[in-house]
Amino acid sequence: MTHAIEIKNLRKTYKGGWSPALDGLDVHVREGQIMGLLGPNGAGKSTTINILCGLVSPDSGSATIFGKDCVTETLTLRKMIGVVPQQIAMFSNLTAWENFRYIGSLYGLSDKQTKERAHDLLVRLGLDKHADKRINRYSGGMKRRANIIASLLHQPSLIILDEPTAGVDVQSRAMILDFLKEYNQQGKTIVYTSHLMEEAEQICDEVVIIDEGKFIVSGAPLELIKNTTDCKKLEDVFLHYTGHSVRD
Numbered sequence: 001m002t003h004a005i006e007i008k009n010l011r012k013t014y015k016g017g018w019s020p021a022l023d024g025l026d027v028h029v030r031e032g033q034i035m036g037l038l039g040p041n042g043a044g045k046s047t048t049i050n051i052l053c054g055l056v057s058p059d060s061g062s063a064t065i066f067g068k069d070c071v072t073e074t075l076t077l078r079k080m081i082g083v084v085p086q087q088i089a090m091f092s093n094l095t096a097w098e099n100f101r102y103i104g105s106l107y108g109l110s111d112k113q114t115k116e117r118a119h120d121l122l123v124r125l126g127l128d129k130h131a132d133k134r135i136n137r138y139s140g141g142m143k144r145r146a147n148i149i150a151s152l153l154h155q156p157s158l159i160i161l162d163e164p165t166a167g168v169d170v171q172s173r174a175m176i177l178d179f180l181k182e183y184n185q186q187g188k189t190i191v192y193t194s195h196l197m198e199e200a201e202q203i204c205d206e207v208v209i210i211d212e213g214k215f216i217v218s219g220a221p222l223e224l225i226k227n228t229t230d231c232k233k234l235e236d237v238f239l240h241y242t243g244h245s246v247r248d
């Protein structure tokens with residue numbers, strides 16, 4: 001199977017950082033998978049994602065998406081990937097429609113195209129009645145769902161989401177996860193970070209656990225549970241590999 005993402009020996013130390021954020025990280029994501037990038041706080045998940053979408057440049061190593069270099073081919077990649085950042089990336093004093101129209105125009109879509117595409121996604125993510133409301137009137141869960149729509153208007157074949165279900169209510173979370181599964185069934189590759197193991201166990205074909213900027217272990221959730229001593233769920237596997245000490 002082709003690799004959608006190949007990360008090799010990636011290193012990054014931020015200016016003023018006392019230890020590397022990424023310390024020789026290796027990660028592979030196969031095309032068509034839902035892959036969970038898991039790790040404790042500070043493990044390097046967001047740094048990895050920011051390098052993949054060209055926002056942060058690595059010190060060394062390589063990261064490619066569909067064979068294209070994430071550092072030198074950012075513009076080509078931007079059309080192929082959808083990125084949902086950890087922070088809400090929409091204009092809060094504009095309505096959802098106004099945000100989508102603006103984002104669509106950046107991708108060269110006509111207003112009509114944006115409207116058609118956004119409409120389907122709004123219905124699917126339960127926001128069709130709220131499209132004319134300003135984002136600052138939305139709840140946390142609604143903002144997250146709108147943020148996902150914004151990243152999909154150009155119909156990317158790979159979507160990368162950083163903690164898409166963090167801090168949202170149970171209903172929004174279920175809707176987001178169902179949506180991601182459905183999107184994946186349309187042949188799209190999905191990479192997402194989470195610190196919720198139960199959720200990752202439920203939706204991921206494969207997970208990769210990283211810690212202190214390094215690859216620790218990867219595999220299908222059930223396979224990892226079976227192959228790790230005394231583990232009944234993915235959370236046990238996670239604690240087995242990353243320990244019990246608290247990360248701040």
Ligand SMILES: Nc1ncnc2c1ncn2[C@@H]1O[C@H](COP(=O)(O)OP(=O)(O)O)[C@@H](O)[C@H]1O
Nearest residue numbers: 014017021039040041042043044045046047048
């Ligand atoms: N912009 C930054 N400047 C300095 N240090 C950073 C920056 N972003 C992240 N770090 C540090 O890099 C490490 C990895 O962070 P991050 O990639 O955000 O981890 P995660 O998303 O897994 O919580 C942490 O020690 C964090 O404090």
Ligand SMILES: [Mg+2]
Nearest residue numbers: 045046047086
């Ligand atoms: Mg993060």
